[in-house]
Amino acid sequence: MLWAWQRAENLSFIDTHTTGVAFLAGTVRILQNGFPVFEPRLQPLHLRPGTPLLAVVRIESTASTSRAQIAPLVQALSQVIHQPAIRGLQIDFDAPVSERGFYLSLLVALKKQSPVPLGVTALASWCEGDQWLDPADVVEAVPMFFRMGKDEVRNMQVTSSLCASSIGLSTDEPWPVHRPPGVQRIYVFTPQAWNPEMYSRTLQRIDNWK
Numbered sequence: 001m002l003w004a005w006q007r008a009e010n011l012s013f014i015d016t017h018t019t020g021v022a023f024l025a026g027t028v029r030i031l032q033n034g035f036p037v038f039e040p041r042l043q044p045l046h047l048r049p050g051t052p053l054l055a056v057v058r059i060e061s062t063a064s065t066s067r068a069q070i071a072p073l074v075q076a077l078s079q080v081i082h083q084p085a086i087r088g089l090q091i092d093f094d095a096p097v098s099e100r101g102f103y104l105s106l107l108v109a110l111k112k113q114s115p116v117p118l119g120v121t122a123l124a125s126w127c128e129g130d131q132w133l134d135p136a137d138v139v140e141a142v143p144m145f146f147r148m149g150k151d152e153v154r155n156m157q158v159t160s161s162l163c164a165s166s167i168g169l170s171t172d173e174p175w176p177v178h179r180p181p182g183v184q185r186i187y188v189f190t191p192q193a194w195n196p197e198m199y200s201r202t203l204q205r206i207d208n209w210k
Contacts, residue, residue, distance in 0.1 A: 020052030127163035
């Protein structure tokens with residue numbers, strides 16, 4: 001799965017039999033007044049017909065969260081979760097400890113309303129010992145093995161079953177020495193726009209990652 005983030009992307013060259021796209025569909029900002037504002041993706045995304053698609057929504061909070069915000073948040077995301085082409089929704093929220101209760105409640109509410117499977121990204125530390133996400137009952141939590149210290153990437157051990165089937169990596173950083181057992185889906189981020197050469201190098205790197 002290629003993450004297509006906040007920029008123009010042309011991914012019409014990918015092999016849709018082996019590769020899908022997790023594209024940033026929008027960002028929710030929780031402002032100081034507590035009201036969630038949804039900002040949809042404005043950058044073009046070119047894809048081949050039939051590309052497996054996951055919609056990603058980033059949540060950013062500059063204020064305290066509360067359960068009163070959950071219903072408006074779910075309503076704001078309705079335009080994403082009912083897109084006919086997507087196969088799933090992925091929430092990206094680096095929830096601090098003080099907002100974990102709110103996040104779990106939001107995921108429960110979203111799961112009830114969403115016609116597609118719900119997953120999340122996860123700080124890698126959430127998947128090693130700190131398994132607070134387990135009650136969310138989402139289809140997967142993708143541990144992000146990048147933007148970490150070098151030793152953390154090498155030594156981090158995934159112990160949560162929720163995080164065991166997938167992993168998030170970046171093209172510009174080291175990967176764990178060995179591919180974790182049980183990983184079935186690999187998400188890859190790049191700080192630049194994807195192109196055929198970068199895509200080919202990434203596939204080769206995955207093939208060589210044992």
